[in-house]
Amino acid sequence: MxxxxxxxxxxxxxxxxxxxxxxxxxxxxxxxxxxxxxxxEAETVVAARRLNRAAGMLAGSVLADSALEHYRGSFKNKAMFTPLIVAGLTLAMSIHGTADKRPDAHRARDGSYLLAAATGALGTGFHIYNVTKKVGGLSWQNVFYGAPLGAPMAILLSGLLGFCSERVRDNGGRRPHRVFNLPAGETIAAVTALGLLGTTGEAGLLHFRGAFHNPFMALPVTLPPIGAGLLARAALKGGARSRGLARWWMRLLTAMGFAGVGFHAYGVSRNMGGWRNWSQNILAGPPLPAPPSFTGLALAGLAALELMREARDA
Known part of the structure; x- marks a missing residue:
């Protein structure tokens, strides 16, 4: 009982x-x-804002660089104003996205990022046409001194990374995050790695034209490819150790991008008249806004690594 x-x-x-x-x-x-x-949801928004910052850094670099280069070309083709307008819009949308704490994609940002990607693709075609129409066609001389073939790809990458940021934001609280129905971290890591390799090719071409007269000119053609390989390894292996090493390398590339502005400023000062003749030497010397493109891609790499970590821990 x-x-x-x-x-x-x-x-x-x-x-x-x-x-x-x-x-x-x-x-x-x-x-x-x-x-x-x-x-x-809060973690999702943080990841998306990281990508907004990366896209904004690239857009700012493109805005300043294309303004200088196209001013040097006297804007003889009215289409040369297009990258300035689009890069400025993309930068504004990236700043808006960085400040936005809502876990929802934004139509205006989506539209501006897609416009930036399309502008980059069309700009690449224009630059290839500019090089091939010169006497001698596609030759080293024309590639060295014609319109830079890889420059428009920076605004394409800015638009693509920004569009990915909106797709990550649209995931809400779902785990793991996905972009184009693919794992978000690995997809963005692949885009970033390819972007690092392309930017390295552009820097290598221009530094080769400068005969690598300063040993530091070798850094932008050696460090970024290693970073691209580490990102790919982290995406494929997915271990904490692989991600940790790639994370430290992305931080190194972030610093390298900012330091590159200082080196280019030194290069400008070595021209006749130095900074006293700044209006001419800024146009003739190494481009000051170009190195931060490495910083923008490294920030995207850091965001991709964080997304991969969250996916493993989900």
Missing amino acids: QSKKAKSEAACRAFEGEVGDSTYGRAARRSAARPLARQR
Whole structure:
């Protein structure tokens, strides 16, 4: 025969089971899940804002660089104003996205990022045409001194990374994040790695034209390819050690991009008249806005690594 205490405990357990299956119990479980969902949404927004910053850094570099280069070309083709307008719009949208803490994609940002990507693709075609129409066609001389073939790809990358940032933001609290129905971290890492290789090719071409007269000119053609390889390794292997090494290398590339502005400023000062003749030497010397493109891509790489970490921990 059961004791009064045993009967009381059995009654309590039965009551708890009924409550757990009741509407009240389900509401309690939903209330407990809400803080986790809000935390995941907040993490999603942080990841998207990192990509907005990366896209903005690239757009700012393109805006300043194309302004200088196209001014040097006297804007003889009215289409040369296009990258300035599009890069300026992309920079503004990236600043807006960096400040936006809502876990939803924004139509205006989406449109501007797609416009930037299309502008980069068309600009590449224009630059190839500019080189091939010169006497001698596609020759080293024309590649060295014609329109830079790889320059428009920077605004394409800015638009692509910005568009990816909106897709990440649209994931809300879902884990793992996906972009174009692919794992977000690995996809963005692949885009960043390819961008690093392309930017390295452009820097290598111009530094080769400068005969690598300063040993530091070798850094932009050696460090970024290693970073691209480390990103690819982190995406394929997915280990904490691989991600950690790639993360430190991305930080190194971030610093290299900013330091490159200083080296280019020194290169400008070595021209006749130095900074006293700045209006001519800025146009004739190494481009000051070009190195931060490495910083923008490194920031995208850091965002991709963080997305991969979150996916592994989900």
